[in-house]
Amino acid sequence: MTQVTVEHMWKDFAGQVVLENVNLHVNDHEFVTIIGASGCGKTTFLKMLLGIEAPSRGSFLIDGEPLPTEPGPDRGIVFQRYSLFPHLNVLDNLLLGLELRQSRWLGRLFGGRRRRAVDKAHELLEAVGLKGAADKYPAQLSGGMQQRLSIAQSVICEPKILLLDEPFGALDPGITKDMHTLILKLWNMNKMTIFMVTHDLQESFALGTRVLVFDKVRVDPQSPEAFGATITFNIPLKGHRAPR
Amino acid sequence: MRRLINQQPGRGAALLLSLLPFILGVCAYVYYSHARQIENPEDKLLPSPTTIAATVHQYAFEEDERTGERLLWVDTQASLQRLLTALALSAAAGLMLGLAIGVLPYLRATLAPFVAALSLIPPLAMLPILFIVVGLGEAAKITLIVIGVAPLIVRDLAMRTAELPNEQIIKAQTLGASTWQLVIRVVLPQMWPRLIDALRLSLGSAWLFLIAAEAIASTEGLGYRIFLVRRYLAMDVILPYVAWITLLAFTMDWLLRVLRAKAFPWATPAG
Numbered sequence: 001m002t003q004v005t006v007e008h009m010w011k012d013f014a015g016q017v018v019l020e021n022v023n024l025h026v027n028d029h030e031f032v033t034i035i036g037a038s039g040c041g042k043t044t045f046l047k048m049l050l051g052i053e054a055p056s057r058g059s060f061l062i063d064g065e066p067l068p069t070e071p072g073p074d075r076g077i078v079f080q081r082y083s084l085f086p087h088l089n090v091l092d093n094l095l096l097g098l099e100l101r102q103s104r105w106l107g108r109l110f111g112g113r114r115r116r117a118v119d120k121a122h123e124l125l126e127a128v129g130l131k132g133a134a135d136k137y138p139a140q141l142s143g144g145m146q147q148r149l150s151i152a153q154s155v156i157c158e159p160k161i162l163l164l165d166e167p168f169g170a171l172d173p174g175i176t177k178d179m180h181t182l183i184l185k186l187w188n189m190n191k192m193t194i195f196m197v198t199h200d201l202q203e204s205f206a207l208g209t210r211v212l213v214f215d216k217v218r219v220d221p222q223s224p225e226a227f228g229a230t231i232t233f234n235i236p237l238k239g240h241r242a243p244r
Numbered sequence: 245m246r247r248l249i250n251q252q253p254g255r256g257a258a259l260l261l262s263l264l265p266f267i268l269g270v271c272a273y274v275y276y277s278h279a280r281q282i283e284n285p286e287d288k289l290l291p292s293p294t295t296i297a298a299t300v301h302q303y304a305f306e307e308d309e310r311t312g313e314r315l316l317w318v319d320t321q322a323s324l325q326r327l328l329t330a331l332a333l334s335a336a337a338g339l340m341l342g343l344a345i346g347v348l349p350y351l352r353a354t355l356a357p358f359v360a361a362l363s364l365i366p367p368l369a370m371l372p373i374l375f376i377v378v379g380l381g382e383a384a385k386i387t388l389i390v391i392g393v394a395p396l397i398v399r400d401l402a403m404r405t406a407e408l409p410n411e412q413i414i415k416a417q418t419l420g421a422s423t424w425q426l427v428i429r430v431v432l433p434q435m436w437p438r439l440i441d442a443l444r445l446s447l448g449s450a451w452l453f454l455i456a457a458e459a460i461a462s463t464e465g466l467g468y469r470i471f472l473v474r475r476y477l478a479m480d481v482i483l484p485y486v487a488w489i490t491l492l493a494f495t496m497d498w499l500l501r502v503l504r505a506k507a508f509p510w511a512t513p514a515g
Contacts, residue, residue: 052414073420082409085416087433087510096429097419104422107429137510150415157419 001028002063002160002193004049009058010228011044018044019214022058024231026210031187031194033204036214040229042197045214046163049195050077073101076162080169083150084138090149091134094121097157115169115207121156127189128152128182144175148182150172155186162187164196168203180207207223211235251465268359291480299480315469316488323466324492326382327454330389331443334450337390338397339432339439345398346405347427356402367453375461385457392453393446397439404438405431437511440504451493 005027011019019041026032047053048060051068060067084092098117099109099242109117125131128148129205138146147167154162164183168176184207187194198204204211213233220226253261277290291299311318345352345359370391374384389417408431416430458467466489473481504511 050414050418071414071417073418075418077415077418079411079415082411083415085412085434087428087508089510096416100416100420100422100429105424107421107425107449139510139512153415154418159418 003027004161004193005059005061005064007059009055009060011041011048011053011056012221012228015029016225020228020230022230024212024234026193029191029193031207031209032196032212033208033210034195034197034212034214035199035204036229040214040216041079042214046165046195046197049161049163050075052116061232073157074160076157076159078147078154078162078167079149084153085147086138089135089137090130090141091118092123093138093149094124094153094156097153101157120202124152124156129184144179147171147179151183151186155190158190159192162194164194166197166199169199170193176203206236209235209237211237256371260491271507284453288477288479291483295480296484300484303481307350318464319466319469320488320492322464323454323458326385326465327389327450330386330393330454331446331450333386333390334394334397334437334445337372337394341404342401343427343431343435345402347423347431352402359395363399365391365465367392368456371457372458380461384461385454387412388457389450389453396446397442401435401438405435408434437508439502440500444500447493447497451489
C-alpha cells in the first residue's frame with residue numbers, strides 16, 4: 001500500500017515561489033498524470049517525490065513518512081532522455097538493478113544467481129518487446145526502444161512509486177500509442193503508483209486515474225516571482241482501467 | 245562544378261594524399277643535402293642519406309666501442325621505461341583522484357582548487373627542486389613527467405566525471421546504487437575511454453618532459469643521446485633519433501586509439 005499525502009506544501013527557491021499551498025491525497029495503485037504550462041512546478045513536484053528537492057513549508061508524506069532526502073529504490077524514475085547507461089548493453093542495463101541489490105561490493109552477480117537474474121530480465125525484455133535487442137548498446141536503439149528499456153529498468157526493481165518525467169515527449173505519435181499500452185500493462189502487472197508529468201492533455205486523460213492541473217491562481221505583473229503555482233484542478237477519473 | 249567542401253577524395257587518393265607531404269619532405273631534404281655535399285663534401289648540417297643509413301646501422305646493430313652495447317636500443321629501452329612508468333603512475337593517479345573529485349562534492353571542494361593550482365606550476369621550473377630532493381636518478385625523471393602530466397589527467401577526468409548526465413546518476417540511485425556501486429558500475433566503466441583520450445593528449449608533453457630531464461642529467465636515453473652528440477654537430481645521429489622518437493610517439497598514440505576502439509565499442513570515437 002502506498003499513500004501520498006501533501007498538506008499546505010510550499011516550495012520556493014531563494015524568494016521565488018514555485019509551488020504554493022499544494023494539497024493532495026493519492027491512494028495506492030493510482031495513475032496520476034500531471035499537466036500544466038512550462039515553469040509551473042510540475043517537474044519540481046516530481047523532483048520532490050524523487051527526493052532531490054525538499055519542500056520549504058508544509059508536509060509531504062509517503063505512507064505517513066516524510067520524504068526521503070535522496071533517491072532510493074522504492075521510487076523509480078524514467079526521464080525523457082539520458083537515463084540509460086551507454087556502456088552496458090540492453091540486457092546488462094536491465095540486470096543492473098538486480099545486481100546492485102544483490103551484490104553489495106561488486107555490484108555483479110555470478111553463477112546461479114546471475115542465471116536467475118538473467119531469466120527474470122529476459123521475461124521482462126519480452127514483455128516490453130525488446131527480446132531481439134538484448135545485446136545491443138543503447139546508442140543502437142531507436143528513441144522508443146530506449147524508453148521501453150528505461151521503463152523496464154525501473155520496473156524490474158519493483159518500486160512502490162514510478163515517476164515518469166515526460167517519458168514520451170520526444171517520440172513519434174505512432175510509437176507513443178504503443179508506449180501507452182505498455183505502461184498500462186506494466187502498471188497493472190506491478191500494482192505500483194505512477195506519477196507522470198506530460199505536456200499532452202489527451203495523454204493525461206487517456207492514461208490517468210487522476211489528472212492534476214498545475215497553474216498559477218494569482219499573478220502579480222510587477223513581480224512574477226511573488227506567487228507560485230498550485231493544483232488548480234484535481235480530477236479523479238473512473239477507476240483502474242485494464243490495458244486496451 | 246560542385247563546391248570544394250563537397251568534393252571527397254576516394255580511399256586510394258586519400259592515402260596517396262596523406263603520404264604526399266612526407267614524400268615531399270624527404271625529396272626536399274635529399275635535394276638540399278646533395279646540393280650542400282657538392283659544395284662541401286665535409287658538410288655536417290645536412291648529411292647525405294647514405295651517411296645517415298651508415299650511422300643508423302652503427303647505432304642500431306653494431307656494438308659501441310666503449311660500452312659494448314647497441315646504443316639505439318639501450319637508449320630506447322631506458323627512455324621507454326621512464327616514459328611508460330610515469331604514464332602508468334599518472335594514469336592511476338588521474339583515474340583515482342579524478343574520479344573521486346568528480347563524484348564526491350566534499351573532496352571536490354577540498355582538492356579541485358589545489359589540483360588546479362598544481363597543474364599551473366611549470367614542471368620544468370620544478371626540475372631543480374626534484375634534482376635536489378630526489379637526486380639525479382631515475383626517480384627525478386619519472387617524477388618530472390608525473391608532475392607535468394598527472395594534474396592535467398586528474399582535472400580532465402574530474403571534469404568528464406562531472407559531465408555525466410545527472411539523469412544517469414539519479415537513475416542509478418533509484419536502482420539502489422550506493423556511492424561505491426555507482427563508482428564501480430556506472431562511473432568507472434565510462435571513464436576508461438576518457439582516460440585513454442587524456443593519455444593520448446598528454447603523450448606530447450610526457451615526451452617533452454622526458455627529453456628535458458634526460459638532456460640535463462642522464463647517462464643513457466634518447467634525449468641524452470641527441471644532446472650529447474649535439475656537441476659534435478652530429479646531425480646524422482640527431483635526425484634519425486628525432487624521427488625514431490616521433491615514430492615511437494606516433495605508435496603509442498595509434499595503439500591507444502586502437503585499444504579504445506576495440507575495448508570500448510560503445511564509446512563514440514574521439515578523433
